[in-house]
Amino acid sequence: MIVRRFVLAGAALALCLPLCAEEPKDNPAAKPLNRDNDRHKAFLKIVAKGEGDVIFLGDSITQGWEGKAAKKVWDENFGPFKPVNLGIGGDQTGHVLWRITEGKEIEPLKPKLAVIMIGTNNTGGHSAEQIAGGIKAIITELQKQKPDMKILLLGVFPRAGGVEKGADAPKEKLNPKIKQINDIISKFADNKKVFYKDIGDKFLNKDGGLERKVMPDLLHLSEEGYKIWAAAIKDDIAKLVK
Numbered sequence: 001m002i003v004r005r006f007v008l009a010g011a012a013l014a015l016c017l018p019l020c021a022e023e024p025k026d027n028p029a030a031k032p033l034n035r036d037n038d039r040h041k042a043f044l045k046i047v048a049k050g051e052g053d054v055i056f057l058g059d060s061i062t063q064g065w066e067g068k069a070a071k072k073v074w075d076e077n078f079g080p081f082k083p084v085n086l087g088i089g090g091d092q093t094g095h096v097l098w099r100i101t102e103g104k105e106i107e108p109l110k111p112k113l114a115v116i117m118i119g120t121n122n123t124g125g126h127s128a129e130q131i132a133g134g135i136k137a138i139i140t141e142l143q144k145q146k147p148d149m150k151i152l153l154l155g156v157f158p159r160a161g162g163v164e165k166g167a168d169a170p171k172e173k174l175n176p177k178i179k180q181i182n183d184i185i186s187k188f189a190d191n192k193k194v195f196y197k198d199i200g201d202k203f204l205n206k207d208g209g210l211e212r213k214v215m216p217d218l219l220h221l222s223e224e225g226y227k228i229w230a231a232a233i234k235d236d237i238a239k240l241v242k
Helices: 002-016 038-047 060-066 071-081 093-100 128-145 176-188 223-240
Strands: 054-058 083-087 113-117 150-154 194-197
Touching (some): 038 083, 054 093, 093 128, 128 150, 128 176, 150 223, 176 194
Parallel strands (some): 113 150
């Protein structure tokens, strides 16, 4: 009986391992990383006004909404929600965690919704479980600071590598760690305050590959890519800010 219980417990643990986010204590992806740069300092001036119903937290893909190709798309789709872009290129989960804690980027705000898409810059050095744990730490901190705010957690967007310069990426060249991360973080949603949405498939072609007209470097979005992103979440934002 004891052996049987041990075997069953071990089997349960084995099943949990690919699905469970790593706890913050020993997780390098859940440790704050200083991001006291010029863009962060600019954010502090912006948020000091206390305006913004929706905040977007992320890395260069989120920062890219300010680019020439995406600014019009941003204004047309999100303008009525008084959005604040808090994306910084190169950010990992730890950088975002620092920015919302020691960096105090959201302290002056009373947002109704936070849209989060982070984790792709962690993929080179952290496991899927660690990255998911970092994302979980961000959610926990946001809920601690802004308990009335809702969170729209987006699955990490697909990315690819190892293809000939200028060529599109077939399905088999997509980074498999992205799906592993998303499988874990999808379970963070309670559909009361935290909502999960994976829009990754919308960036893929009919064969499941990535085309450069959507992601020119197979990571960052083109104008078409930003239009896809906006169309995929606009209605969700409208519903969640009510």
